[in-house]
Amino acid sequence: MAISPPSDLILDVAKAADPEKLKLASAKLQSLTSASATAMRGADGPGFGDTYDTLAGKGGYGSSIDAQRVGMHSRTAVASASTGAFTANQRFEALILQQFIETMMPDDAEEVFGKGTAGSIWKSMMAEQIGKQVVASGGVGIADMLQRSMALRNG
Known part of the structure; x- marks a missing residue:
């Protein structure tokens, strides 16, 4: 059985x-990447932006396309790191949203997620990340409702 991974669509188009x-x-x-890297510098010293500038500017990654790819992945990592500080209520809301979102995803999308167990794992992981991003951007109110309920019960 041979695996033929899809090509990088963006690079093919470029x-x-x-x-x-x-x-x-x-x-x-x-220019957008440089502006983002500058914005990511921390007030307490060198941050990711400095590392990115060093690697991209001094040829650590070769071409500008490679440098841009590093910038995209790094911005995603910074965004993911910021969603890691959820409260227990927010984690619960993310779990509920993950289950809702996974149920809404199509079952016949093997060309997107893959076949078999691997496909269902990728589908679940995608639903999990979407749920976390929804909660990070304010959620749908489940965490707030739980917080108010716990405050009334304890209070």
Whole structure:
């Protein structure tokens, strides 16, 4: 059984694009990435932005596309790290949302998630991350309702 992973769609499109438009888009992404890296610097000393500037600016990752990819992954990691400080009520809300979201996802999307056990694991992981992001952006009110209920009970 051979595995044929899908190609990187964004890179395929970039390679097929007009070279002038690709340069323009790369320059715009680079300026946005630099602005984001600057914004991520902490007041208490060097943060991720400094590390990114060092690696991307000094050729640590080669091309500008590689540097942009590092910036995208790192911004995602910073966003994920910020969602790690959930209260117990928020974690419960994320779990409930994960179950709702996973139920709403299509069952016949093997081309998206894969087949068998691996596909169901990927589907579950995606639902989990969506649930966490919903809670991180304010949630649907389950955590707040639980907090108020516990305050009334204890109080």
